[in-house]
Amino acid sequence: MNTVCPRCHATGDFKQVDIERSQAGQVILLLGGLLPFLAYRSEQRSKVQCDQCKLVFLPKRPVSRFERLLKTVVVAVLLGLVVFLVYWALQ
Numbered sequence: 001m002n003t004v005c006p007r008c009h010a011t012g013d014f015k016q017v018d019i020e021r022s023q024a025g026q027v028i029l030l031l032g033g034l035l036p037f038l039a040y041r042s043e044q045r046s047k048v049q050c051d052q053c054k055l056v057f058l059p060k061r062p063v064s065r066f067e068r069l070l071k072t073v074v075v076a077v078l079l080g081l082v083v084f085l086v087y088w089a090l091q
C-alpha cells in the first residue's frame with residue numbers, strides 16, 4: 001500500500017496510532033448505538049502517524065467491491081425497515 005502524507009507528502013510505511021481513550025466513542029455509543037460506535041472504532045484503529053511531521057491522518061484505502069456491496073445491502077435493509085415501520089405505524 002502506497003500511503004502519502006497529506007502535509008509533507010512523505011511516502012512509506014507509517015506506524016499505526018493507538019486508539020485514543022477519548023469520550024467521543026462513549027458518546028457515539030450512547031447516542032447512536034453499536035454500529036456507529038464500531039464504525040468509529042475501526043476508523044480510529046486505522047489512523048497512522050507520519051514519521052517526518054508527526055501528523056496523524058487517516059490513509060486513503062481502496063474500497064473493495066465486496067465492501068461496497070455490503071454497505072449497499074445494509075442501507076437497503078435499513079431503508080426497508082424504516083418503510084416497514086412507517087407502514088406499520090399508519091395501520
Ligand SMILES: [Zn+2]
Pocket residue numbers: 005006007008009010050051052053054055
Ligand atoms: Zn508528514
